[in-house]
Amino acid sequence: MDETTSDDPSPRTWDDEPESPARTSAEEEGPTRTSVWPLVVAMGLTVSEVGVFMGVYPLAVGGLVLFVASVAGITHEAGYTGRPWRLAGALGVVLVAVGVWMVSTQVPLAVDPVVAAVGGADGIVLRGFSVVGAGLVAAVGAAVVSAMGDGDVDDGFPA
Amino acid sequence: MVGEQLALTALMGVFLVAVAGFLARMEDWRSYTPLAGGSAIGDAGYGGHAEKPAGIVRWFTTVDHKDIGILYGIYALIAFFWGGAAVLLMRAELAAPGFDIMQAQFYNSLLTSHGITMLFLFGTPIIAAFSNYFIPLLIGADDMAFPRINAIAFWLLPPGAILIWAGFFTAPLGLGIDPAQTSWTMYTPLSAEQANPGVDLMLLGLHLTGVSATMGAINFIATIFTERGDEVNWANLDIFSWTILTQSALILFAFPLLGSALIMLLLDRNFSTAFFAVEGGSPILWQHLFWFFGHPEVYILVLPPMGLVSWILPKFSGRKLFGFKFVVYSTLAIGVLSFGVWAHHMFSTGIDPRIRASFMAVSLAIAIPSAVKTFNWITTMWNGNLRLTAPMLFCIGFISNFVIGGITGVFLAAIPVDLVLHDTYYVVGHFHYIVMGMIAFAGMGALYYWFPIVTGRMYQRRLAKMHFWLSMIGTNITFFAMLVLGYLGMPRRYATYQFDGAIAPLAQVTTLHQIATVGAFIIGFAQLIWAWNMVQSWYEGPELDDADPWNLKDDGMFGREFQWFETQKLAADGGESEEVRADGGEVETDGGEATGRVSSDPRSDGGYRKAVRRVDDE
Ligand code: HEM
Ligand SMILES: [Cu+2]
Numbered sequence: 001m002d003e004t005t006s007d008d009p010s011p012r013t014w015d016d017e018p019e020s021p022a023r024t025s026a027e028e029e030g031p032t033r034t035s036v037w038p039l040v041v042a043m044g045l046t047v048s049e050v051g052v053f054m055g056v057y058p059l060a061v062g063g064l065v066l067f068v069a070s071v072a073g074i075t076h077e078a079g080y081t082g083r084p085w086r087l088a089g090a091l092g093v094v095l096v097a098v099g100v101w102m103v104s105t106q107v108p109l110a111v112d113p114v115v116a117a118v119g120g121a122d123g124i125v126l127r128g129f130s131v132v133g134a135g136l137v138a139a140v141g142a143a144v145v146s147a148m149g150d151g152d153v154d155d156g157f158p159a
Numbered sequence: 160m161v162g163e164q165l166a167l168t169a170l171m172g173v174f175l176v177a178v179a180g181f182l183a184r185m186e187d188w189r190s191y192t193p194l195a196g197g198s199a200i201g202d203a204g205y206g207g208h209a210e211k212p213a214g215i216v217r218w219f220t221t222v223d224h225k226d227i228g229i230l231y232g233i234y235a236l237i238a239f240f241w242g243g244a245a246v247l248l249m250r251a252e253l254a255a256p257g258f259d260i261m262q263a264q265f266y267n268s269l270l271t272s273h274g275i276t277m278l279f280l281f282g283t284p285i286i287a288a289f290s291n292y293f294i295p296l297l298i299g300a301d302d303m304a305f306p307r308i309n310a311i312a313f314w315l316l317p318p319g320a321i322l323i324w325a326g327f328f329t330a331p332l333g334l335g336i337d338p339a340q341t342s343w344t345m346y347t348p349l350s351a352e353q354a355n356p357g358v359d360l361m362l363l364g365l366h367l368t369g370v371s372a373t374m375g376a377i378n379f380i381a382t383i384f385t386e387r388g389d390e391v392n393w394a395n396l397d398i399f400s401w402t403i404l405t406q407s408a409l410i411l412f413a414f415p416l417l418g419s420a421l422i423m424l425l426l427d428r429n430f431s432t433a434f435f436a437v438e439g440g441s442p443i444l445w446q447h448l449f450w451f452f453g454h455p456e457v458y459i460l461v462l463p464p465m466g467l468v469s470w471i472l473p474k475f476s477g478r479k480l481f482g483f484k485f486v487v488y489s490t491l492a493i494g495v496l497s498f499g500v501w502a503h504h505m506f507s508t509g510i511d512p513r514i515r516a517s518f519m520a521v522s523l524a525i526a527i528p529s530a531v532k533t534f535n536w537i538t539t540m541w542n543g544n545l546r547l548t549a550p551m552l553f554c555i556g557f558i559s560n561f562v563i564g565g566i567t568g569v570f571l572a573a574i575p576v577d578l579v580l581h582d583t584y585y586v587v588g589h590f591h592y593i594v595m596g597m598i599a600f601a602g603m604g605a606l607y608y609w610f611p612i613v614t615g616r617m618y619q620r621r622l623a624k625m626h627f628w629l630s631m632i633g634t635n636i637t638f639f640a641m642l643v644l645g646y647l648g649m650p651r652r653y654a655t656y657q658f659d660g661a662i663a664p665l666a667q668v669t670t671l672h673q674i675a676t677v678g679a680f681i682i683g684f685a686q687l688i689w690a691w692n693m694v695q696s697w698y699e700g701p702e703l704d705d706a707d708p709w710n711l712k713d714d715g716m717f718g719r720e721f722q723w724f725e726t727q728k729l730a731a732d733g734g735e736s737e738e739v740r741a742d743g744g745e746v747e748t749d750g751g752e753a754t755g756r757v758s759s760d761p762r763s764d765g766g767y768r769k770a771v772r773r774v775d776d777e
Contacts, residue, residue: 034212034220038310045370046318049363053425054356062171069175074307124430137173 037074044070048134055123057130064134065141068092072142089142095135102128222306227313228292229613231284232606234316238280239599240690241324243683245273249654250679253672256657256665266654267340272324274343275361277594278460279368280320285602286463287313287375290403293609294379296720297397299388304381308374315371322364326357336360342652344453347435347445351427359428362421369418376410379403397719398480401487402466405494406459412498413455420448443508450501458497461593462490464601465532468554470718471608472536475551476543477714482535489528496525506577515574522572529565533558548709549623553604556631560596564589567642582652585645591638595682600630603689610693611708612724616700622692629685637678640671647671703728 047063050056068091076084100109106124107113117125212220221227249269252260261269291309295302303309326338339358341350350358383404387396423434424445433439473480480486502510502518536558545551567589570576580586603626610618648663649656649671656668706725711717717725 033223033306034217035222035307035310036220038222038307039219039314041311042314042318045315046322046367049367050322050360053363053429054359058171062175065171065175074311078307133169137169137175141173 035074035077037070037077040066040070041074044068052127052131055127057126057133060127060130061134061137064095064131065137068095068134068138083146085142085146089139089146092135092138092140092142095138096132097135099128099131099133099135102131104128222302222310224291224295224302224306224309227309228288228290230313231291231316232288234313234320235281235285235288236690238276238284238320239686242273242276242281243686245269245276247679247683249273250676252654253656254676256669257655261654263654264337264340267342267652268326268338270652271339271342271361272327275323275365276320278343278456279365280316280323282460282594282598283368283372284316285598286403286406286460289467289602289605289609290379290399290463292613293720294382294400294403295386296723297400297718298383298386298391299719300382300386302386303378304386305378309378312371312374312378315367315374319364319367319371322360322367325360325364326355329357344449345424345445346449347424347427347442348437350424350445351435359425362425362428366418366421369414369421372410373414373418376407376414379407380411383407398469398483398486399463399466402462402469402490405490406462409455409459409462409494409497413452413459416448417452417456420445420452423448443505443510446505446508447501450504451498453504454501455497457590457593458493460598462493464557464598465490467601467605468536468557469532471550471604472554473539474608474709474711474714474716474718475546475548475554476540477545477716478539478543479716480535481538481541482531485531486535489531492528493525496521496528500525500572503572503577506574507581519572519574523569526565526569526572529561533561533565544714548607549618549620549627550604550608552624552627552631553600553607556627556634557597557600557604560592560600560634563639564592564596567592580645582650583645584641584649584651587651588638588641588645591641592634596634596638600634603627603630606693608709609720610696611703612720614697614700616696616702617708618696618700619692622688626685626689626692629681629688633678633681633683633685635678637675637682640675640678644668644671644675 044063044065044067047059048067049063051059051061051063068088071091072081072084072088075081075087081087103109103114103117103125106122106128107117114125118129218226218230221230246269248261249266252258252266291303294300324338326336329336330338335355336357337355339350339355339361340353341358341361345362383396383400423432426432427434427436435442435445469480469486499521500518502514503522506515506519536554540555547555567585571580571586571589607618607623610616647668649668656665656672658665706721706728707717709721711721
């Protein structure tokens with residue numbers, strides 16, 4: 001009835017067959033009634049908003065990473081992408097760009113002025129760096145997980 | 160310091176990647192927590208339907224529109240009690256002229272929290288509770304167009320509320336984060352200059368609730384446009400769905416603007432921009448932006464309750480809604496006009512008199528579609544076969560309160576009158592006749608009307624009627640006293656009123672304040688009766704023996720949502736003897752869903768035509 005039953009022997013190989021028949025039947029026959037992701041997406045958005053705005057950097061980074069990961073997860077679950085980690089990586093790159101832009105609004109993008117700004121604890125520059133950091137964590141993390149999970153059928157999540 | 164932060168940051172990031180990987184494994188939640196006993200009934204071919212994880216996990220992971228509707232409802236009611244508790248403290252303080260039980264700062268905090276909570280955390284969510292649960296049933300859809308987005312929209316609300324209320328929790332800790340004292344309108348420069356980080360947290364929380372409302376609105380528009388069943392077209396779309404559609408359009412235009420204005424305010428507060436500074440964009444800019452959102456917001460809050468009343472009132476009048484088309488047109492007209500009246504909140508700010516006059520004209524014009532609705536409701540009841548059940552009583556109370564609330568609004572829309580009454584209790588009386596007298600009343604009426612569908616049980620009718628009468632009496636005592644206070648010149652938003660007797664008659668003002676306080680406690684008491692009734696009846700109320708608790712079939716008024724309920728019940732009774740929990744509980748049927756949800760000859764009121772038509776039916 002449903003490809004997600006726990007004792008389902010068939011491996012989920014999105015890479016090879018993004019449109020695998022098992023999947024489509026589950027998606028189309030009736031609305032899915034549960035998902036872990038919405039709660040995580042909401043938490044990610046909240047934590048990153050508070051973190052970035054209030055300048056609590058660990059929260060900013062953690063929240064953004066959580067947000068990126070959960071967006072990738074929910075998009076995958078809804079069938080909009082077959083490769084969530086690739087999406088997470090792409091979103092990470094976007095975050096890096098946004099963070100760099102934030103820094104660039106305050107200081108010229110050269111080593112000395114940036115170091116001076118960080119040393120002077122410039123709020124916006126530090127926030128920019130927290131966004132860059134989150135982007136890097138997301139992008140690198142995605143790449144690593146994606147490499148680890150590649151082709152391993154027992155691994156449960158698609159790379 | 161920076162190094163420490165960076166280390167923490169890196170650790171947090173790594174930890175979160177681990178969390179994400181874990182979540183990806185958990186993705187197939189259904190396989191992870193199979194239903195105990197496998198009690199799913201119905202055809203196994205209809206995958207995914209009957210399978211919900213048990214217990215609390217179900218509520219955290221659900222994307223079922225009915226479950227989400229219930230979550231919205233519970234959330235809204237918690238907020239209702241928070242806001243109610245705040246206002247009872249304020250009314251107690253106002254029972255005598257001086258500072259008796261609290262200081263001005265705390266009063267201001269309560270005032271701010273009360274307003275924001277009632278509008279954003281109670282009003283909008285209680286409407287979403289009904290629309291989530293019932294719109295898909297009314298239009299014959301399986302679920303919302305985007306069930307996961309629906310769940311995200313809900314889950315943004317609890318963190319939003321925590322941030323909005325944060326100051327109250329952190330103030331005792333001595334962190335220097337206190338509750339905001341900006342009032343719900345957050346006028347600059349006051350809101351820009353309060354250094355308290357509690358204000359930032361509140362603004363961020365508001366922003367999240369705005370994102371949530373916008374996501375919900377997009378979802379409802381998509382659902383009503385694309386997910387209607389085969390037999391539901393624009394001509395027979397029910398009135399509640401029409402009002403939700405209009406409301407969603409208003410949200411789509413209004414809330415993103417609020418979000419942007421909030422961000423501008425946050426930037427002004429934290430990053431020395433000057434959007435709303437006197438020497439920058441000016442404080443009046445905030446008022447324009449806020450009210451361009453704020454006035455549509457009041458219609459965002461009132462249109463769906465109007466739809467609920469238009470839906471429920473005919474059921475107990477034994478007649479279909481009079482002038483259905485005109486009720487729809489007036490809804491659309493109000494939706495459009497509501498964007499052209501915002502400056503009636505700013506008549507006394509010194510804006511250009513010619514601009515003022517045009518806003519006065521549009522504001523008066525909006526009274527026309529409002530009156531169309533009122534007359535249609537009255538005509539629906541005219542010569543009808545009225546049955547004064549609790550939902551019906553709340554609908555009638557709604558209309559009566561709208562007459563007073565609406566007419567006082569028309570007075571305020573006249574510039575010369577407003578210049579006298581602006582910022583007095585008259586304004587407070589006006590909008591409370593609407594927000595309490597209409598929005599809360601329609602919400603209560605709908606809760607009673609649909610209680611049987613959601614719980615499969617009946618509430619205690621006697622308590623429900625007591626709830627109505629106490630609410631009606633309390634509301635009119637409290638808010639009529641406020642209208643009179645306004646005429647006497649009592650300004651709003653003050654914790655005390657120890658003024659010189661030459662300015663206003665202090666003795667009368669004191670008496671009227673005491674009357675308002677008594678009324679408020681009557682309302683509060685009524686809600687306690689209601690809360691007890693809901694909880695007690697949910698667990699112990701008599702179970703329904705058929706799907707027509709309101710005897711709507713007799714009048715040919717058996718709406719689509721009750722038809723759906725009937726198929727659920729039949730499937731349960733006919734098939735296995737297991738109980739069907741209509742709140743979407745663990746046992747759910749699928750068999751009947753495809754058939755019979757929509758009658759073969761649907762009408763715009765959702766009833767079906769009987770072989771013998773009533774003479775007064777047309
Ligand atoms: C017949 C239609 C209406 C008209 C002509 C009208 C007019 C007005 C005017 C002119 C004011 C400004 C008073 C002042 O501050 O001096 C006002 C305030 C207010 N109205 Fe209405 N109104 C109408 C309906 C409604 C409805 C349906 C709602 C709510 C759902 C509502 C909610 C409010 C609120 C909340 C305020 C106070 C805002 C504040 O805090 O300053 N009004 N109304
Ligand atoms: Cu207005």
